Amino acid sequence: MFLENANRKGWIEVVCGSMFSGKTEELIRRLKRAQFANQKVEIFKPRIDVRYSEEQVVSHDANAIRSTPVDSPQNILLMSAGVDVVGIDEAQFFDKSIVGVCRELADNGVRVIVAGLDMDYTGRPFGPMPALMATAEYVTKVHAICVRCGNLANHSHRLTQDEKQVMLGAQETYEPICRHCFAALRRKQ
Numbered sequence: 001m002f003l004e005n006a007n008r009k010g011w012i013e014v015v016c017g018s019m020f021s022g023k024t025e026e027l028i029r030r031l032k033r034a035q036f037a038n039q040k041v042e043i044f045k046p047r048i049d050v051r052y053s054e055e056q057v058v059s060h061d062a063n064a065i066r067s068t069p070v071d072s073p074q075n076i077l078l079m080s081a082g083v084d085v086v087g088i089d090e091a092q093f094f095d096k097s098i099v100g101v102c103r104e105l106a107d108n109g110v111r112v113i114v115a116g117l118d119m120d121y122t123g124r125p126f127g128p129m130p131a132l133m134a135t136a137e138y139v140t141k142v143h144a145i146c147v148r149c150g151n152l153a154n155h156s157h158r159l160t161q162d163e164k165q166v167m168l169g170a171q172e173t174y175e176p177i178c179r180h181c182f183a184a185l186r187r188k189q
Helices: 023-036 073-078 097-107 129-135 179-188
Strands: 011-017 041-046 056-058 064-066 068-070 085-088 111-117 138-142 155-158 174-177
Touching (some): 011 023, 023 111, 097 129, 155 179, 174 179
């Protein structure tokens, strides 16, 4: 595809990690800096994510930024004309077409910042996140602190018996734990 404006250069940034690691905080921080620099910014999130707000991306620390909920990654393309920066939160909830959407945006000179869980509650790669990380120019993995031992946490341990891969929740449903505590819990099951 031919770049519409050869002077603009786009790229993809991915911020990933476990629950409570600061992914959304970092996404919001980067987007607010772009807004401060008078760049045109659009932020999107999956329509199913209504934990804290229907129309805002909100971190667990209650930091928020206006967003547009969408049903499909294709909607992001339709609503991103003329923007400099696109932010996407909770990318793991989108289907794999999000990867092509991010590539197309970056190919057209847009800075794309994506945040999402890299692993589901079973410790397996989550949805399109591995492909997004492979495609991105920049990947930042952030960590929480293990609530059981204090080590760096990279797993989102589900506190309920529900086995659906997608289950929205916060502190009542998930806790961040480290590799060793995760393995110990798996051995007990």
